[in-house]
Amino acid sequence: MAINLKIQLAPHNKRGLLLANPVMTASGTFGYGTEYEHLFDIQKLGAIVCKGTTLQPREGNPQPRIVETASGMLNSIGWQNIGIEALIKQKAPIWAKWRVPVIVNIAGKTINEYAKLAARLDGVKGIGGLEVNISCPNVKAGGVEFGADAKSAAKVTTAVRKATSLPVIMKLTPTTNDIVGIARAVAEAGADGVCLINTLKGMAIDVKTRKPVLGNIFGGLSGPAIKPVALAMVYQVAEAVNIPIIGCGGITTATDALEVIMAGATAVEIGTANFSNPRAPMDILEGLKKYLRKENVQDIRQLIGVARRGSLHSPSL
Ligand SMILES: Cc1cc2nc3c(=O)[nH]c(=O)nc-3n(C[C@H](O)[C@H](O)[C@H](O)COP(=O)(O)O)c2cc1C
Numbered sequence: 001m002a003i004n005l006k007i008q009l010a011p012h013n014k015r016g017l018l019l020a021n022p023v024m025t026a027s028g029t030f031g032y033g034t035e036y037e038h039l040f041d042i043q044k045l046g047a048i049v050c051k052g053t054t055l056q057p058r059e060g061n062p063q064p065r066i067v068e069t070a071s072g073m074l075n076s077i078g079w080q081n082i083g084i085e086a087l088i089k090q091k092a093p094i095w096a097k098w099r100v101p102v103i104v105n106i107a108g109k110t111i112n113e114y115a116k117l118a119a120r121l122d123g124v125k126g127i128g129g130l131e132v133n134i135s136c137p138n139v140k141a142g143g144v145e146f147g148a149d150a151k152s153a154a155k156v157t158t159a160v161r162k163a164t165s166l167p168v169i170m171k172l173t174p175t176t177n178d179i180v181g182i183a184r185a186v187a188e189a190g191a192d193g194v195c196l197i198n199t200l201k202g203m204a205i206d207v208k209t210r211k212p213v214l215g216n217i218f219g220g221l222s223g224p225a226i227k228p229v230a231l232a233m234v235y236q237v238a239e240a241v242n243i244p245i246i247g248c249g250g251i252t253t254a255t256d257a258l259e260v261i262m263a264g265a266t267a268v269e270i271g272t273a274n275f276s277n278p279r280a281p282m283d284i285l286e287g288l289k290k291y292l293r294k295e296n297v298q299d300i301r302q303l304i305g306v307a308r309r310g311s312l313h314s315p316s317l
Pocket residue numbers: 026027028029051052053075077079105133136171197198199221222223224226248249250251269270271272273
């Protein structure tokens with residue numbers, strides 16, 4: 001049976017963002033894509049989201065910056081990256097030759113910085129879209145401070161929207177009690193899609209030294225432990241907005257990806273799973289194909305949101 005895995009991530013954008021399949025990699029867990037080329041055919045992925053990029057290069061937070069937790073990890077990388085100019089010079093020309101679209105994750109300390117980043121990337125060959133990180137818990141200024149309420153999230157969205165014609169995906173934080181309000185606000189401000197979720201703020205303490213483990217004290221919790229949180233947020237937001245949702249958070253297997261799609265996500269991002277299995281995105285893609293064939297589902301889009309109350313799709317298919 002011929003199956004369709006293609007999805008459109010930016011249906012309301014003139015350029016559009018057509019993906020060969022819904023399996024993407026999450027920012028900060030897959031470098032610039034080039035690092036994984038020797039491990040598998042990364043061109044087969046739906047899309048690659050690169051490491052969070054700022055106007056200036058950044059060294060990030062003090063070490064240690066990573067610690068394993070029960071069913072997940074904490075990280076406090078703190079936006080270590082090569083900066084926008086090096087990205088345009090060194091990475092974009094490589095991406096321009098790829099079949100797989102690359103989405104640049106951007107992060108700023110002020111609304112103006114977000115706008116500058118978006119304007120600078122507009123029209124650069126090799127860049128398929130922007131993912132705007134307003135949800136990082138590991139930096140002192142910027143990040144989650146913009147994502148925690150609907151008004152400021154909308155302000156960043158408006159500024160980025162004005163600065164670029166590229167598809168704009170707003171990446172939201174789970175650290176709020178108003179995920180639906182924030183998603184609605186960014187959709188109304190012109191976002192082409194939303195990605196949820198980023199990490200949850202957490203910490204670890206070493207009982208021998210009696211001190212916090214991470215150099216930054218706090219970090220972002222990710223991995224299987226946060227999947228139920230992501231799932232609930234995708235489900236709630238899917239009922240409230242009509243732009244595509246990218247589900248992210250703890251997705252480790254094809255079954256996880258299917259759950260998130262059934263909750264209402266059009267695509268999924270694989271993050272922490274890449275650290276324990278660098279082929280995870282490929283394995284998940286293969287698993288999705290297998291499921292569709294076995295269940296006689298011709299088009300992955302038939303599964304989007306089927307688990308929701310009042311879903312238009314028949315749950316039995
Ligand atoms: C080491 C590490 C670095 C990350 N860096 C970024 C980043 O630069 N920008 C961003 O938006 N999210 C970043 N994230 C968050 C992930 O993209 C993802 O939203 C989060 O980890 C939840 O997904 P997961 O449980 O599959 O990892 C990072 C996560 C990890 C573990």
